Amino acid sequence: MKKIKLQAEIEVASDISELNSTDAMLLLRAKEVAKDAYAPYSNFKVGSALLLENDKIVIGNNQENASFSVTICGERNAIFSASAQYPGVAIKTIAITVISSKGNLETPVPPCGSCRQVIYEMETRHKNNIRIILQGDSGDIYLINSIKDILPLLFDSRYL
Numbered sequence: 531m532k533k534i535k536l537q538a539e540i541e542v543a544s545d546i547s548e549l550n551s552t553d554a555m556l557l558l559r560a561k562e563v564a565k566d567a568y569a570p571y572s573n574f575k576v577g578s579a580l581l582l583e584n585d586k587i588v589i590g591n592n593q594e595n596a597s598f599s600v601t602i603c604g605e606r607n608a609i610f611s612a613s614a615q616y617p618g619v620a621i622k623t624i625a626i627t628v629i630s631s632k633g634n635l636e637t638p639v640p641p642c643g644s645c646r647q648v649i650y651e652m653e654t655r656h657k658n659n660i661r662i663i664l665q666g667d668s669g670d671i672y673l674i675n676s677i678k679d680i681l682p683l684l685f686d687s688r689y690l
């Protein structure tokens with residue numbers, strides 16, 4: 531039996547000052563938006579800000595519900611909102627950050643599986659890579675060139 535190796539390479543910035551001005555602005559906007567998340571159950575507030583090809587910025591944060599399964603993640607909220615407000619416009623970059631319930635989380639928090647699938651759908655829909663910027667409350671910042679880098683063996687329409 532043979533093995534295949536799945537691997538990815540991402541950039542890591544140790545401080546926001548290492549980012550270009552657009553990326554830094556998006557990350558700061560995501561941090562602002564996280565403050566307004568509705569997360570009374572998890573106290574884990576996620577903020578997201580994305581930049582579209584038309585240079586519009588769309589924000590989103592997580593919105594929880596007592597019926598947990600209808601909760602929506604912050605990044606998915608931003609993506610669906612962008613798709614509704616600007617249909618047909620590709621996403622260039624999305625920044626995702628958190629205000630964690632456990633204090634100062636210094637590890638970037640990656641999108642959940644569902645959000646990765648949604649980001650990939652947007653990449654295929656518009657035939658472009660979406661850059662992803664991740665940071666926890668503080669600490670390292672991950673810069674990812676495409677969701678494909680962190681979604682190996684992805685599912686898409688070719689299997690349908």
Ligand SMILES: [Zn+2]
Nearest residue numbers: 603641642645
């Ligand atoms: Zn998610």
